[in-house]
Amino acid sequence: MAAPRTTVRFTDDSPEELAADVLVLAATKDGDAVRLVDGHGLSGDTAEHVEQVLATMGGEAGAEEVVRLAGVPGVAAPLVVVAGMPSGGPAPRLERLRRAAGVAARALTGRGSAVLALGQASPEEAAAVAEGAALGAYTFTEDHGVGKATSAKTPLGEAVVTGVAAGEAQALGAATTAVVDAVRYARDLVNTPPNRLYPESLATSVTERASGTAVEVEVWDPERLVQEGCGGIVGVGQGSARGPRLVTLRYAPEGAGAHLALVGKGITFDSGGLCIKPGASMITMKMDMAGAAATAAAVLAIAELGLPVRVTAYLCLAENMTGDLAQRPGDVVTMRGGRTVEIINTDAEGRLIMADGLALASEQQPDAIVDVATLTGACIIALGDRTTGVMSNDDELRETVTRLGNEVGDTSWPLPLPEEIRPSLDTHVADLKHTGERSAGASVAATFLREFVGRKGEGDDAPSIPWAHLDIAGPAYNDKAAWGYSPKGGTGAAVRTLVALARSYAS
Structure with a gap:
């Protein structure tokens, strides 16, 4: 309902x-x-x-x-x-x-x-x-039965905010509503149970939502993903009867002066794969697609606001299950671009699908790439339940994303990428493995992702494309009591940060 x-x-x-x-x-x-x-x-x-x-x-x-x-x-x-x-x-x-x-x-x-x-x-x-x-x-009552639905109170009907001149009211209302609707859409996706939200249905929802807007949508099914060499997404998704998808959203308004690429993690349910999670740890794992939800919602808001910035987004969607074809520790997969990765822990699946997305984004040579993912429990240990960890290969971009996040209400804090972490990803059987040392887990995961961020131009001496990684494992889902304007359940974390970042590139 x-x-x-x-x-x-x-x-x-x-x-x-x-x-x-x-x-x-x-x-x-x-x-x-x-x-x-x-x-x-x-x-x-x-x-x-x-x-x-x-x-x-x-x-x-x-x-x-x-x-x-x-x-x-x-x-x-x-x-x-x-x-x-x-x-x-x-x-x-x-x-x-x-x-x-x-x-x-x-x-x-x-x-x-x-x-x-x-x-x-x-x-x-x-x-x-x-x-x-x-x-x-905000409330989410889609899955309330007859008894629950009839007893549930409806949310506040209208909020009338004072102190705005008549000449500004309409435009301010439209801009505010665009952002609010985007956050609510992201929350809805995160709150939808995994028997109803899986890679194909999530791709369908985004496609339908974008219909009639300035956003073009393209969906790659499992066969296309194999053809395109997206071994990370294919490998994670092959253990599920519900095959993976990659959704590309393109917003390219006339006069756009900058190109921003976004990548969102969309694990619609994470069992941990063969390295299976404890049962209690699976209860909230419908939220492991919050990065993709935030990314899709942000692009739609950016288009509705008409911001003069080109945005290309990649939603990497898979269900991490334990079916007959589930990947194993010790498997080697070939990623987009040809690099090979040794699988160590199938419950560290998010970085594998994100790596394919980052490689694809890099091929477009954008001005910056930002990825959003519920990536590591280590980030929650470091920063708690309400703070996004921001890691980057570019000091200016890291500072900008952190500042904007804090300004719009997505509390953010920078984390480092220490140089000593990279050697822990070395392996003798592939180009690299996807997990490293146990400590600094959030930075280890981001260090792996950084390997798939391309360069601006040809040659090893070309500078890297500016890239920022937002680990929203903590703030994406509130399984405690509601507080402030954050309900219990999906929060829509990072939507407003991405919209604010697009505004900064548009200006």
Whole structure:
């Protein structure tokens, strides 16, 4: 059962006068007192009343705190909700606005409309509030049965964000909705169970989603993958009755001045192959295609926004199973471009399919390549559940991707590629093996991927194509409680980072 989606709208009308089910405000701690965040747009008497009630109720303006007030004088809405928005801390103001709006929206299921006046003082801040509200209200009810579906509350119907001039409202609404819809699409894909989402059906979903847009889609089936020498994707997928696919998305607007290539990991279910995972570790493995989901969603958003940048994306799709033809430790596969790889651990399958994608992307000689993958548990050990690890062969690109990720709310942190790791990939039976030393697992995997990034021009002395690797193993899927605007389940991690990166190349 498809859930309704929260719509967003911007206005410059007074928040006190707007007719809605709820008025949402934000509060912060000022010394020992709790006060409304500046820029709320309320009259002095109304604001003073709200702050007095908050003090009486013992509000602390904590990050996940929501206080409900009824019958606030001077306010048309019958209910006022005050979300906590702590000041300071590592999160920038835009992200704190997103999170506060998301917390409020999560508390407003079943409500038809809400006016949000969280102190946004610019179009960028207003967009952050709208984004947080729409993403915080997200629900996935596709697989609810009759009993569950009838009892589930619908998400907030409309988020009306104040503080935006009439002349800017329509364009800002369209741009915000394009990004929000992309994140929601990525979340939907990640949340879809693996008996319904497998390489072929994922390729079909992306093809249908791109129909009628400026994005062209091409799908390679297993036979074509063999013909094209994509031994990594073929090898990982050969243990499943559901064959692998490679989906290429092309967006090439007139006047594009730069070419960005994207590669997404799409393991629709990861059993670990013959090096099988423990049963408990498989429960969330439908999310192992989150990189491909984010990549596809980002390209569609970039096209909808009409950004003047050429984008080519490769979705590497396979199901890692234990069927009769499953690859074995000790097998040697030939990758796109002719390099041979010795298989060591069949549960390190993601880097194999990504290597074919990176080789294909390199053939196009783009200005930069960015890959997105739920690649290593080691990255979760290093950075936790909410932070993307960013690794790169180019200092400027690594810094740009990390900065943009943090600005848009995809918390990111750079990790190194130490030179001493590469020798651990050496083997006497092939050009290289796909796993190395046990320590620094995230950097080991990225070091393997770097081997398949091509050069700008001919010859061994030509510079490498700038490349960044985003390991989203932690933030791609939230199997704990919802927080901020992140629901339980798929989060849509990296979608906004990729859109922001495309914007930077477009400008």
